[in-house]
Amino acid sequence: MDQTGRSLISLEGLNREDILWLLGHAAKFEANPNSKILDGKIVATLFFEPSTRTRLSFETAVNRLGGRVIGFSDAATTSSSKGETLKDTIMMVSNYADLIIMRHYLEGAARYASEVSPVPIINAGDGANQHPSQTMLDLYSMLKTQGRLDDLNIYLVGDLKYGRTVHSMLTAMRFFNPTFHFISPDELKMPEEYKEYCRNNGIKFQEHTSLDEETIADADILYMTRVQRERFTDLMEYERVKDMFILRNEMLRSAKPNLKILHPLPRVNEIAQDVDANPHAYYFQQAKNGLFVREALICNALNLLK
Amino acid sequence: MEKSAKSELLVAALENGTVIDHIPSDKVFDVVNLLGLTGINTPITIGANLSSKKMGSKGIIKIADKYFTEKECSKLSVIAPNIVLNIIRDYEVVEKKRIAMPDEVRGIVKCGNPKCITNHEPMQTVFDVVDKRNGTLRCRYCNKDIHKGDIKLL
Numbered sequence: 001m002d003q004t005g006r007s008l009i010s011l012e013g014l015n016r017e018d019i020l021w022l023l024g025h026a027a028k029f030e031a032n033p034n035s036k037i038l039d040g041k042i043v044a045t046l047f048f049e050p051s052t053r054t055r056l057s058f059e060t061a062v063n064r065l066g067g068r069v070i071g072f073s074d075a076a077t078t079s080s081s082k083g084e085t086l087k088d089t090i091m092m093v094s095n096y097a098d099l100i101i102m103r104h105y106l107e108g109a110a111r112y113a114s115e116v117s118p119v120p121i122i123n124a125g126d127g128a129n130q131h132p133s134q135t136m137l138d139l140y141s142m143l144k145t146q147g148r149l150d151d152l153n154i155y156l157v158g159d160l161k162y163g164r165t166v167h168s169m170l171t172a173m174r175f176f177n178p179t180f181h182f183i184s185p186d187e188l189k190m191p192e193e194y195k196e197y198c199r200n201n202g203i204k205f206q207e208h209t210s211l212d213e214e215t216i217a218d219a220d221i222l223y224m225t226r227v228q229r230e231r232f233t234d235l236m237e238y239e240r241v242k243d244m245f246i247l248r249n250e251m252l253r254s255a256k257p258n259l260k261i262l263h264p265l266p267r268v269n270e271i272a273q274d275v276d277a278n279p280h281a282y283y284f285q286q287a288k289n290g291l292f293v294r295e296a297l298i299c300n301a302l303n304l305l306k
Numbered sequence: 307m308e309k310s311a312k313s314e315l316l317v318a319a320l321e322n323g324t325v326i327d328h329i330p331s332d333k334v335f336d337v338v339n340l341l342g343l344t345g346i347n348t349p350i351t352i353g354a355n356l357s358s359k360k361m362g363s364k365g366i367i368k369i370a371d372k373y374f375t376e377k378e379c380s381k382l383s384v385i386a387p388n389i390v391l392n393i394i395r396d397y398e399v400v401e402k403k404r405i406a407m408p409d410e411v412r413g414i415v416k417c418g419n420p421k422c423i424t425n426h427e428p429m430q431t432v433f434d435v436v437d438k439r440n441g442t443l444r445c446r447y448c449n450k451d452i453h454k455g456d457i458k459l460l
Contacts, residue, residue: 085427085428105421106421106422106423107450108424108446108448108449109447111423112424127448128421129448
């Protein structure tokens with residue numbers, strides 16, 4: 001691992017064994033989510049940018065393992081609004097806490113924090129850059145539902161241009177011989193640099209421009225993301241395509257029995273409500289898996305995993 | 307040697323020091339800044355928009371009684387990889403140094419991503435040189451690439 005100390009900034013430095021080892025620990029936490037392993041530890045959650053879901057998941061993880069949480073959920077109430085540098089905030093908080101979990105709106109903030117901090121840092125999202133705990137919970141959800149990470153047919157749908165989660169998934173899955181299918185409107189296609197990455201790493205992929213029953217019939221994993229209005233330069237184009245990338249229940253008639261539908265949430269309208277009751281739908285359980293994965297990541301950062 | 311002799315005649319010959327040749331005309335003052343030449347007390351001759359067979363137009367800088375380290379020279383590679391440094395001793399060129407692209411570039415280049423932490427904190431920028439041939443840099447913080455033509459100095 002190229003991480004500074006036990007910090008987790010991105011998944012870039014993790015190899016196949018590291019990933020499977022962490023996911024194995026997540027499974028142990030799922031079997032036994034409550035313990036006192038963090039007894040006496042204080043974890044700071046510094047959310048310079050609000051994110052209810054991620055923050056609650058990390059804080060629940062600390063609480064279930066017997067640790068205590070300090071922190072803030074809105075930078076407007078902190079001294080960074082008075083012009084304090086990130087470095088000063090991190091140095092101050094590291095006097096109090098054993099571990100810092102941070103989300104920041106600036107890209108690279110977590111890496112910089114890990115360079116100046118004497119305690120480990122977990123990156124809970126830095127702008128459009130990295131969000132490693134989300135990718136780990138995506139991988140955990142795939143492993144748990146499919147029984148393996150190797151040789152999966154993974155269909156990525158929606159905003160493949162700006163979607164941070166889909167880009168990290170390409171990187172993390174390079175050890176597991178996946179076949180990717182990219183389904184997106186033309187304006188939000190997978191950027192050339194990521195396709196180049198796939199070619200360089202021997203990752204197979206195909207591109208599609210429509211979401212329909214036939215296209216997704218061979219999928220093991222259908223990973224949906226939101227097509228956001230503000231991403232379009234041409235709003236006419238948005239109006240034209242916005243309903244073309246909505247997953248509806250009837251599209252799942254030919255689906256493989258093992259197909260699971262994932263979504264990093266929040267969902268707006270890209271998965272129709274009638275899909276929720278379909279046994280293929282997995283996005284709410286996926287969010288729950290985030291708890292076990294984060295329990296493992298926190299304990300790993302504190303060097304508590306054997 | 308014949309062809310460069312002509313342009314070098316425009317400025318005084320150097321007894322000892324460094325002649326930086328083949329500088330793209332629009333990068334002459336970037337070289338001045340990168341090498342910190344404004345803080346040097348020895349005679350400096352700066353030539354810009356001189357005619358060059360290879361480049362059409364080029365710049366030359368002559369610095370008397372001054373030699374540069376490898377590290378100082380490698381800084382120049384981010385703006386002009388084809389620059390040549392002629393080391394002069396007793397009016398003779400004793401060495402022609404070409405610049406090697408370093409593996410990393412620290413504290414020289416500005417990250418082009420306005421949302422990168424390096425543009426908001428009082429800190430040093432660090433780039434990994436991911437493509438030496440095409441001069442592509444990758445910010446170690448935000449992971450965004452900068453291509454040769456878009457490189458801006460701090």
